[in-house]
Amino acid sequence: MSAEYATFGLTPAIRAGGILSGGDHQVHRDFVDFVVDGRPLLFRLCDLDAVSPLASDVPPAIFTAQVRSLLLETEAPLPFGRYIVYGCPDCEDLACGAVTAAIERDGEDYIWRDFAWQTEEHADLERNGYHGLGPFRFRGTDYRTALAALLDGAGGTRRRVLLIGARVALLARLAAALRTIGVGADVAQDADGVPADELRGYSAVVFGRSAGAAQRDAVRRAFAAAGVHVPCVDGLAPVVPLLVAQTEHALDRSPPEQRRLTALSAPLSAAGAVAEIEVTSSCRVRLTAYRVDRLSRTHTHELFDGVLEPGRHRIPLDVKTVRGESYLVARTAGAVRTTPVRRPDRHAGG
Template sequence: MKAEYATFGLAPTAHTGGIPADGAYGARAGAAQVPEEKPDFTRDRRVLLVGPRTGLFARLAAALRTSGIGADITREAAGAHEEELRAYGALAFDRTVGEDERSAVRAALAAAHATAVCVEPLAPVVPLLAAQLEQALGPRHPGPHLLAALTAAPGEARLVSTAAARIRLTGYHRDRLRRTHAHPLFDGSPEPGEHRVPLDARIAFVVARTDGEVLVARAGRDAFGAPPPSG
């Protein structure tokens, strides 16, 4: 049956005020009390962060661990044991990591037959990076995906859902003072199908979340003032 088009009945909200570039990011309230939501540091829920142990990656690792994802930071990934490298489901390089080091890490992963997905950070913002890594790890729960697709362009985001479920959409942009702003775009339980969400022209990225699933999309130009890392 062809999906029906629908428009969420919410226009973009005013920004919630400046938040640090490393933004607040946490687990759902009470998640620690639910057995199935306890941290599961298996291969499917571990990420490798190649870069310095301070700054952005330190805050990112703390945020990921809070949401039940194991995160390790190192500059010695190329020399790690093969079994250790196979324990990760995703990895990301800090912008300060040069191409030679990136190549050495990729070669070590290939030699170990590791299947970690390499994520290229879209912007130096903790909630956005965490969402990218969660998307790379895949859904927490088996079965059909609730979020089938998310695309964005200046002025509009389009989301395809396969079942009725609570969905939250958040947009991000950076102002002239390089402060990151989060825009709550939608929080509700729409019917399955394709849905359109109007976006403020300033929105650079959109994150969609539902139970155990995350999708990230770029909306037009990168307003965060830094090019993606090479390699």
């Protein structure tokens, strides 16, 4: 086994929730991802919709037990010293599939080896092993320090957002959609009189298009007076799945340099329409268009669903699906981005 050391770290991550076409939904999960040699370990596993066992929305006692398990302070949950590294984001059933690894001590060092996809009690390394991934040798001091730091605020965190605007019916539908995917939401016309401690419980503010400039400024001042900074989302359109996607992007606390989906734009020109997407590692990307017609009806079009390699990509679009007032949502398992379709400037060049 190689004596070379890999660096070990942790970073905030999400499994992006959302309202999908056909009425399906995907639950939002906050978790802590493992960073190996400066890169999230999950990014080495193409097209995997999974979370680490260090999920922020589990009870503190369970979160603490998971940390102590990775520190090898308790018996391995699977035979032959194997531990779940990534599991199903919707349940804890091994039958759904999980990435597992053998974790062991070698003196002061910790070693992760023999990664595999596992759906039953015993792993078949020959058939389902992630050949070429690991082994990783971590310095014990760095490994223990990173994991032990999680115990100070162990688990129990759930996201909650404040929805501001005059169109109460729309915001009520948005709040219901967010709660469906596991994000708490409250509706209000302003933040006047809300205690500072309550404001500190919000992770983001979403402004509907009906919220005026003075109303938005007053809400921002209320949060500033409470000593808390939260991202503020300006709703693009009265389309619930689009607003949910904008909210999910605002809730992403992962460092920008460690995100998988880093850019989305949709320029429209005389030559046609394209979606420009940038990803930092191989992953599945789904692209959806939402078009609002003159009668304020929403039309949804699934434009692309496939695996993209690292880099910047241009995906041609059918102009009919993005004419008029249109917006795009690009989604991976762990990230989501939104953008309006940009119309050409008729006055450009003169």
